[in-house]
Amino acid sequence: MTTIQSNLHNLFTSIFPDESQSPSLIIKFLLVLEAENLIPLFNVNQDQNNSTINAFIHTQNNEIIPVNNIILQCLKQNQSPLFFGSNFPLELTHCLNDTIAFNSFLIFTQEGLLLEFPPSKFNPIQNQEKYQLISWDYWENVSLSFAKNQPKCTLIFNNKKGDSLKINSVLEYQSETEQIEQQLPLIFVYFIMKKFWKYVKKYRHEKFFVFNPQDFLYLDKDRLTYFIKNILQNINITETDLDNLIRKIQLT
Secondary structure (H helix, E strand, O other): OOOOOOOOOOOOOOOOOOOOOHHHHHHHHHHHHHHHOOEEEEOOOOOOOOOOOOOEEEOOOOOEEEHHHHHHHHHOOOOOOOEEEEEEEEEEEEOOOEEEEEEEEEEEOOOEEEEEOOOOOOOOOOOOOOEEEEEHHHOOEEEEEEOOOOOOEEEEEEOOOOOEEEEEOOOOOOOHHHHHHHHHHHHHHHHHHHHHHHHHHHOOOOOOOOOOHHHEEEEOHHHHHHHHHHOHHHOOOOHHHHHHHHHHHHHO
16 A cells, blocks of 8 residues: 655645545545546535535735635635635746746636736736636636656646646655645646536536536535545555556646
């Protein structure tokens, strides 16, 4: 059995807050989602009940804000996100020329990507709101690339106008375990977005999506607890499992 252990804070602490083997659980979680072809949705609605997942992000000013507050502010309704995390290094390019680099939280919603723009001359939304939504319709494709000379991966959204958004993994690590751990969020998000992208293509520029409930795994705190104890804890990760995940990335 391959075990990846780390006590470092990472983007999955909201999902697996009490687990010291969080990276191993993340890989197991991803293997289950791939095997069952499911897209996870996380209940972060604080107004519902005690089973809500405690989800927070850090802003550029180091404010700690509930994920659901930003969703309500930007989308004007409660919505379960696909994923969320803080302090992603981003590179936003306009028409292959102008590029700005900044760090921001990211909340992957069913409508698009929520983030915090710095003041700049290029903004796909063209408004002055502090937190903003880039609709999935703005992008044509999503891909994941790995650097050749360093343990770094990049999630890339682009369109036909030459605009792109590159989301980079963090290059702060001291061990091989940390190298793996810090690439896991983007690897996880990539597999989720590849499944979700069929809806983006099918309903591009439509006012609403029609989702197939069988494609989604709705998770709150209680369901996550059951999922961890009764499913994930019983899975052994093998080298073949990891190789197959990487091969899937290479083939897409």
